Amino acid sequence: MQRYYVCDKHWKDTKSGNKGPVLFYVGNESEVELYIKNSGLMWEMAPKVGGLLLFAEHRFYGKSLPFGNTKLDKSHLPYLSSDQAMEDFAQLLTDFKIKMKIEKAPIIGFGGSYGGMLASWMRMKYPHILAGAVACSAPLAGLYGQNSNTNGYYEVVTRDATPYAGSAPRCRDNVQRAFNTIINMAVTSKGNALVRSTLKLCGESPVPSKLKRDMNAIRNWALVTTQWYSMGMYPFKSGYMFLGGKGELPAWPMRVACDFMAPEFKSEWDNLAAFANFQALYHNASGTVQCFNISYESPKAEEVLSLWGWQACTELFLPIGMNGKTDMFWSDPFEITGMEAYCNYAYDLTPERFRPSWGYTQFAGARLNYYSNIVFSNGELD
Numbered sequence: 001m002q003r004y005y006v007c008d009k010h011w012k013d014t015k016s017g018n019k020g021p022v023l024f025y026v027g028n029e030s031e032v033e034l035y036i037k038n039s040g041l042m043w044e045m046a047p048k049v050g051g052l053l054l055f056a057e058h059r060f061y062g063k064s065l066p067f068g069n070t071k072l073d074k075s076h077l078p079y080l081s082s083d084q085a086m087e088d089f090a091q092l093l094t095d096f097k098i099k100m101k102i103e104k105a106p107i108i109g110f111g112g113s114y115g116g117m118l119a120s121w122m123r124m125k126y127p128h129i130l131a132g133a134v135a136c137s138a139p140l141a142g143l144y145g146q147n148s149n150t151n152g153y154y155e156v157v158t159r160d161a162t163p164y165a166g167s168a169p170r171c172r173d174n175v176q177r178a179f180n181t182i183i184n185m186a187v188t189s190k191g192n193a194l195v196r197s198t199l200k201l202c203g204e205s206p207v208p209s210k211l212k213r214d215m216n217a218i219r220n221w222a223l224v225t226t227q228w229y230s231m232g233m234y235p236f237k238s239g240y241m242f243l244g245g246k247g248e249l250p251a252w253p254m255r256v257a258c259d260f261m262a263p264e265f266k267s268e269w270d271n272l273a274a275f276a277n278f279q280a281l282y283h284n285a286s287g288t289v290q291c292f293n294i295s296y297e298s299p300k301a302e303e304v305l306s307l308w309g310w311q312a313c314t315e316l317f318l319p320i321g322m323n324g325k326t327d328m329f330w331s332d333p334f335e336i337t338g339m340e341a342y343c344n345y346a347y348d349l350t351p352e353r354f355r356p357s358w359g360y361t362q363f364a365g366a367r368l369n370y371y372s373n374i375v376f377s378n379g380e381l382d
Helices: 032-037 040-049 082-100 114-125 152-159 171-185 189-198 208-231 253-261 268-283 299-314 336-347 358-363
Strands: 004-007 022-025 052-056 107-112 132-136 374-377
Touching: 004 032, 022 032, 022 040, 022 082, 032 052, 040 052, 052 082, 082 114, 107 114, 114 132, 114 358, 114 374, 152 208, 171 189, 171 208, 171 253, 171 268, 189 208, 189 268, 208 253, 208 268, 253 268, 299 336
Parallel strands: 022 052, 022 107, 107 132, 132 374
Antiparallel strands: 004 052
16 A cells, blocks of 8 residues: 545646646655655645645555565565656556546656655656656766766765854864764773763773774764754754654754864863764754663664665665765775675675666666756755
8 A cells, every 4th residue: 555645725727727737746765744744845836836735655665565564574675666666656646647637737746865866767767647857956966887976975964064054164173083083092992981971872881802893883873963964954943854753953953063063172082072962963852862872773764774775785876985085084985895795784685686787777877968857956065
């Protein structure tokens, strides 16, 4: 069963006597309610164009489950793909137009990030169904096979922590200084204990043989927070980055978090203590958290990340690395062999299932001169 929501409050007839357009949200990697609440452009446009709003949920995400409540059964994962999702949407739209007797009403697809990719691809693959598409922050240029800048993702995250994006001047360097402290100090028993207590992390330091693994876990936990701030750089409060969980980030979250990193700190430990507050803006959004559990993800987020990992390994391959120079992190260049090893370990992929160039091969990546009626909008800060 596929879930979809309809809002016909603003739906009107056109001057020609036909019904107004259908504004269709092309669901992506979360439950459909999340996009209903966070797709402001569609809600703003509907009364202006006399349009009907239609939001559809992507298979396996939310409650649209082809095999019932067994989302993470590996034998079912081959049925989780963008191709099959688009076929679901195409069938839904065809049936909807017949049911509503609106064969002449144009359908415009909307989507953001992966949803933006799907919206553009549906316009390419089903031009007889989608008359046009609005693809917001769709990373087509980042798909593997196009010689793209693999460090570009974290360069944008870093840009958000600079005055260019309205953040405090010292934030970028102080954030990198905090990561360096974690990397250099958390690999010894004494240093690890200090790092953990300063960052207010739950649990004790591990045995010496596991210190390096723990250091990697700490820095990766802190890294992901910077991604949430960057992806959530909206000019208004939003709970979108909590993937349907409880919490809300303020407007321009990276700017707000960077205020904690604004001073010229006398010691690396003062700097790291401020970095704990930088992290708390997300991890203690409720104001009730006593310590941060770096190994915990909410069940909802963990589920989404596992499903998304399958898609990333089998078709939506976005090579991402960092160099510690043009970004505020450390050197970790992208290597396809490492990604293949991870995918094989996590999902038992056979060689034919690991398809890094699928997206580029199917839809030409960012070579868009073959297609029409697609609007791509991209922010410099998201």
